[in-house]
Amino acid sequence: MRVLGMISGTSHDGIDVAVVDFSRTGEVLEGRVGHTASTPYPEELRARLIAALPPAPTTLAEVCVLDTLIGQRFAAAAAEAIARGGPVDLIVSHGQTVFHWVEGAHARGTLQIGQPAWIAERTGVPVLSDVRVRDITAGGHGAPLVSVLDGLLLGGHAGGAAALNLGGIANMTVVREGALSAYDIGPANALIDAVVTSRRLNERGFDEDGAIAASGRVDSRLLEVLLDEPYYRLPAPKSTGKELFHLEYVETALARAGLRGTVGDADLVATLTELTVRTVADDVRAAGVSALVVSGGGCRNPVIMRGLRAALPGVEVAPSDAYGAPADDKEAIAFALIGWLTAHGLPGTVPGGTGASAARILGTLTPGAGPLVLPAPMTEPPRSLVLTR
Template sequence: MKVLGMISGTSHDGIDVAVVDFELVGSTLEGRVGHTASTPYPDALRSRLIAALPPAPTTLAEVCELDTLIGQTFAEAAAAAITAGGPVDLVVSHGQTVYHWVEGAHALGTLQIGQPAWIAERTGTPVLSDVRIRDITAGGHGAPLVSVLDGLLLGGREGGAGALNLGGISNMTVVRDGELYAYDLGPANALIDAVVTSRGLHPRGFDEDGKIAASGRVDARLLEVLLEEPYYRLAPPKSTGKELFHLAYVEQALATAGVRPSDADLVATLTELTVRTVGDGVRAAGVAALVVSGGGCRNPVIMDGLRGALPGVEVGPSDDLGAPADDKEAIAFALIGWLSAHGLPGTAPGGTGARGPRILGTLTPGSGPLALPAPVAEPPRSLVLSR
């Protein structure tokens, strides 16, 4: 079964796609990764999206328009992927998260926009969407959903392993001795990107190759204030997002610290915040290896900082496991699509905190009758990816 996975993450910079051809061989699911790509949002659309995100006020009219415009952009990205990689049996669209409602350390709701009907209409292919909410209804956080992929990829590693994703928010899956748990650690690129964008430090809105951070020095007082954030001391499972970690959060921390660092020093300090919070989480997990994916793994300041903070831990990209670091989340959503289509849960309760595993998503039919493959009685025990 060939599945197209699509996601725009918390960095909201564009759409990542991955076509994966899955085949179940005994208890092992084999996935051949075909076409992958990343399509940036048009500048005007990205600006409107950023302007509508919390804590900014917005209107239902703007949400409706963004839902349509993002859905159309996803539809064009899906059509391009199908043209390049051939027909697919199912499209899985995560859409764009615009709000993740958490109170008292519990997720109560989540909203992803990007109307899937535009994808179904443009491609004629059924679309699985709205994949997080079912886990939340079962008491979970709806995140990190990539943990189901991590569990299948890393389950056999001796000494335990952590799978770290460095997107807007950092999240980690820990697999050790047959047990799995996962949670959001804190901001990875969210605060860095917010500062870079607001101060016009890079035309693409992020610290490319960590050059800005490398040119600055960490402000010890500001870092001390940032590390006082109560979220870091909550026990997993837990989830967070840009509802907490945004530009106004940085401005409040600056006011509390009573400092005015240079732009480079501010970016260096926020980068060190990512290194510290991730390092603390990995040390607490006690794993022997850390497999890293997401845009942050291309930032040498973060990666060098993690290697320095984690002596004795093997730190490397997820590419080594057949999941290219830039495409891993899109591959994960393709996997969720395969699981849902075969009547299998797409969650790992230890990863999200749900009462039990759940089959995920809402299906939008394509141009013909909706036909699903025969159900599979037992979920796969491992996943092998190849190109």
């Protein structure tokens, strides 16, 4: 079964796609990764999306417009992926998260936009969407859903392993001795990107190659204030997002530290980068694993990666490419996997990964051009996953 996975993450920078051809032999699921790509949002659309995100006020009219515009961009990306990678049986669209509602350490709801009907109409292929909310209805956080992929990939790793995704938010899956846990650690690139964008430090909207951070110095007083965030002390499972970690959060921290207007741009980016390193390294040490498998845009930031290796001398730190999941494409591959699981009547969550009361089959299906035809259901999930190119 060929599945196209699609996602725009918490960096809100564009759409990642991956076509995966799945086949199962006994307890092993094999996935051959075919076409992968990343399509940036047009600058005007990204700016409009960011302007509508919390804590900024917005209107239902703007949400409706963005739902359509983003759905059309996803449809175009899907059509391009099919043209380049060949026909697919199912498309899984995560869409674009615009709000993740957490109160009292519990997820109450989540909203992803990018109307899937545009994708189904453009491609004629059935689309699975709204993949997070079913887990929330079962008491979970709806995140990190990539933990189902991590568990299958890393379950046999001696000494335990952790899979770290460094997108806008850092999330980690810990797999050891047959048990799995997962949660959002805190900001990875979210605060860095917010400062780079708002202060127009470059045209990319992120700290390319960590160049800005490398030119600055960490402000210890500001870092101390940032590390005092109560979220870090919450027990797992837990989830967070840009509802908490946004530009105003940085400005508030500067004010609390008595440093507003006194910290240079490069020093501020260096300090926010060190915040990511420190919070991630603390949690990896607490997990007691021997390997850290890293994916997401942050793994292309040498300042973050050097910082993690220096802070974790007893841990092997490597990108997820070594496990067949290219670091830039892993989340899209994960959602393709969730699509395969749903199509076969299998849960796409691990309760230890999201905190749900039980595993759930995920998503809402939008039919394509013809009758909706699903494979024969399976009663037992695969025990492991092997990815190849």
